[in-house]
Amino acid sequence: MTRVVNLENYVIPLEEINRATENFSSQRFIGCGGFGKVYKGKLSERWENLTVAIKRLDHDSYQGEIEFRNELEMFSRFHHENIISFIGYCNESNEMIIVYKYAINGSIDYHLQDPDKRRSITWKHRLKICIGAARGLDYLHWGLKEHERVIHRDIKSANILLDENLVAKVCDFGLSKLGTKNQPNTQLYTNTKVAGTHFYLDPTYQESGILSKESDVYSFGVVLFEILSGMLVYSKRNMGDDRPRALMNFVRRYHENEPEKLIDPYIRDQIDSRSFNTFIQIAYQCISFSLKERPRTNTIIQRIEEALSIQENVDELIECVTTDRGFSHGIPVAAFTIYKCLLHWKYLEAEKTNIFERLIQIYISAIEVEDNTNHMAYWLSNASALLFLIQKSIKLDNTSLVQNPPPLASLTTGFHSSLFPAEAALNIVQQVDAKHPALLFRQQLATCVEKMYYMTCDKLKKELGPLLSHAPRTSFGEDTQSNHWKGIIGCLNTLKDNFVPPIIVQKIIPQVFSYMNMQLFNSVLVRRECCTFSYCEYVKAGLAELERVEYARPAWGELMHIRHAIQCMTMHHKYRLSYDEITIDLCPVLSIQQMYRISSLYWDDQFDTRSLSEDVISSMRMLMTQDFNNRSIILEDSFSIPFSVDDLSNSFQVENFANVKPAVQLATYPAFAFLYK
Template identity: 45%
Template sequence: SLEKKTKEELPASFTENEVINKLTTENEQLKELVNSLEKKTKEELPSSFTENEVINKLTTENEQLKELVNSLEKKTKEEFPASFTDNEVINKLSEEKEHFKDQVSSLERKIDETEKKYEETSTISEERMNQIIETESKMIELKTNMQRLEEKLSDMETENQIFRKQTLLTSSSKRITPAAIPPLENGHPVAVKTLGSESVRRSHMERHQESVDALFKCVVKDIGFSDGKPVAAFTLYNCLLHWKSFEADKTSIFDRLIQLIGSAIEDQDNDNCMAYWLSNTSALFFHLQRCLRAPARKPPTPTGFFGRVTQGFRSSNSLSSGSFDVEHQVEAKYPALLFKQQLAAYVEKIYGIVRENMKKELSPLLSTCIEEQRTRNDDSQPSGSWLKIIECLDRFLKILKENYVPPILIQKVFNQTFQYINAEIFNSLLLHKECCTFNSGEYIKSGLAELELWCTEVTEEYAGSSLDELNHSKQAVRFLVSQEKDEISYDDLTNDICPVLSSQQLYRLCTLYSNENENENSKSVSTDVTTRIKLLMTDDVGEDDKSFLLEDNSSLPIIVEEVSHSQKDKTIPKVKPPSELLESASFQFLHDYS
């Protein structure tokens, strides 16, 4: 029963230590059992038993117990071989544990490598997709630009042919006397008109001339605006359209109109007058640019497959360009095309006058600011000169807005004006040692902050990208007010602080920076940085060369034809005609255009 009990209580999964502990416990229990039996025997045996009998009985029981213990030990040894020691079990388990650890580590490495490759592949795929999208966008833009250039070239060729033809006709008319040529109509001689028909024609011409005189007498005055549109410009266009002046082979009305504009802008110091005529001439030009077209020429029939496909592509694009071009364009003749070119020149001229007037007013204010930064000690607050610059900008913006100058032209004016401000400030920093200081940087920084605030307040509609024109000055100031300049690395200087400055400008800025005040703000960059910058400077640039100065491109003329493409408003405006003209019966047709 003890063996059976041992089998039941000792599962095969027990380790040797557990078996030994179990056996030890059983032995202790057996010993206690023996002691208990001996005690019980003494109590239960009658006194009549002899000592030998007791001894024999106990001896027999002890032998039985010994045999039982030996049998149990033998059975235990059979079930747990002696070769299966405790150390071997531990070693085997340790080996398996290490093997599993290696497998887990290997799997983790493979997972990490796979994730890394996936991320790299995803990044590459995303970059390639972006490149493809960007390339497609550029291709579409290039196709659009190429088509636009081809159309513009075609128009220019047509206009040039008209101009050459007109020149030949003019030169021929000078060589041949009028008496030698009979009157022609469509290439055939016609009978000389009678006196009656001649008087009727002369009467009609006189009435037309009176109408033209009345129109010019009206529009030469400031007749204001209607719903934000210049009344003079669109009244002129509507009259010229009604009189079919654009389609006339010969007329003097455009010459008179050009002379009228030239006389109106003689007072170039009158900013309000210049803005008024900039508004009218630009509005008229932009409208003519949309509504007039040169006489159409039949294009040559394409012979190849690619040519036919290209022609089909162009025709589909032209049909989808909007109904405005198809319904309202007028086929203009030589005088009208010439007038459009002359009008464009006047728009550019008046625009230049407005821009130069603003620069002329800003120049002494900027000079005062530059002088103040050389002598001023307190650096945190903008001076009165900066505030006067803001007042000047506000004044011109108010004039331009009150005269409804197109926002695209206002943006151009302020962009070029800020170019001028940027060049003046930046060059002053690099020309004068006393300007290239920490305090000077703080002073200019406060002024630039005022300009940035102004651009934000007037919104992008009028300021455009003017703030970007100050990048050179802003980055130079960023360097001047930097703390611990001697710890600035070359990469920090060229990539983060002053990325738009050239090597010559960086070298000049770093070497001119003042070390007069012996404090940490006055230390310039290390010699290693200046050495690296100097290595990038071209060999043909000398120490005294002024190549570091920023070129002032603010006086470059605009190309008004390019500006016209940026016009967003493509509608035909309805402008209320001047009441002065509506009093005449000859101008009642203007009601149809209002």
């Protein structure tokens, strides 16, 4: 509703204006429009020390006293969050000045023509700006007195300001016209020439001189395309064509085909395809040559709010992916949430979408950045579970029935512990006719899982390396030695703690054990301080602890070299054993060269009665002279087990997901409300 004001209460003396602008100093100048120059100033305490924008009429401009009076009469009555706040005016000494609240972030066009500022405004911010500006326009068309409507007549990006929170504020009402809204299609026959800014002018109004609220809608549509493209309507740009063109040429050209070419490169990776489609549909309706096809402002608001809601949902999903959401019943919550959202929002069946690209980029970033075994195991677990769900959902033939996703629930719906009960397990995975983006995503995700598998294995070895190389010696107590092995086992447990699929664990552990075997055995083989009774006892105790780890038992054979060497070196009275008992019964896997090296290097740091006999050592020496193979006695880490994503089907069952619960904190996100139904 409009407010009735007494303009006498809003008079600001010229003396105050001069003080605030330092006599209209060039340092206070912030912009220029059809009305004149605009200055930034700070009023005195009488006006609450407000920072304001001071618009001074230029007597050489095409606007004059009529426009000044027109804007003043209208502007002073407006009261809306998305209309710039009127502070006062000055009409003194041939100066005509309007003062309004200063918008610290300037106008939209100011941001669009500055690459750094344009880059800082995300797609979500841009949608909110569009909604705010549309609400301001809706107020002018429908929110005034019962029989009044204001047609702005100069809607453009320069006349939409942004406050400190990037809230849009419509301004500049010098060309506005007041009409009636008794009829839905109110039209005004303008007695003067067509007014407005050329590039934003409604062609119908320009040709006929008949002004209607739909003329504002057309101009606003141009602003929508400016915000989408990051390109001002009067500038030219090359979009891959042979010559630069103005924005509206591209807009008309790409109406039917490839409208995504209009997207500002700075937001191309952010904008969701469904959000984009919703936005561009209403934007094209706004610039329709037919007045009847142009939407009402409330429809514009509704459609852009839908685009924002879609974008916020996707952004919240991305945030969910990048945050450790933990596990529920051994299943990664993030993976389950991603799958249910993709299913619910029908992205698996979408012809075009970039959400898969954004998800893959997150996984690729994790591969490139993460240098922590625990984090990599978490990503491996999540990517594996998601890949399993996606593979199970894609139809193998066209005979499967597509089940409808559950309806979106209200946020007021409580969190139920019976979410997805076991008897409904088969409904967790819903088969769909996946389109190309989903199929490509599955392929790319499989590649990521494969890379994560190898990297998890490598990082685990990297973390174990220092622990194996700097083992406690005899100077440390048993507690220290025990804690050291617990640290090694704890490192291995990162796979279990992150619920890495068993089939992957069964492939990683043998490779890690092979690496441990190499590290420990080579230490005994080449480092005298490690080829002692005490050190071998320490390793023996550690191996005993390791043997108790259930998931490690199938890979026990990969530790054979160190186990055999330790078994021999820690045996009492081994000097009584014959050559055959040593080489065939105790250490069959060790070569003569390796056994001789250990026997020569070994020293008993407690008793002298535990060394091999001289006869056994002599036999080894003699056999070594007859062996011309000259094989290296040092072990190398060359053991590798290939991984296939097809193996994942043996690690999960659909029923595993039956009782999975999203993280409780996700209840604050509207995007995930349906998960709590």
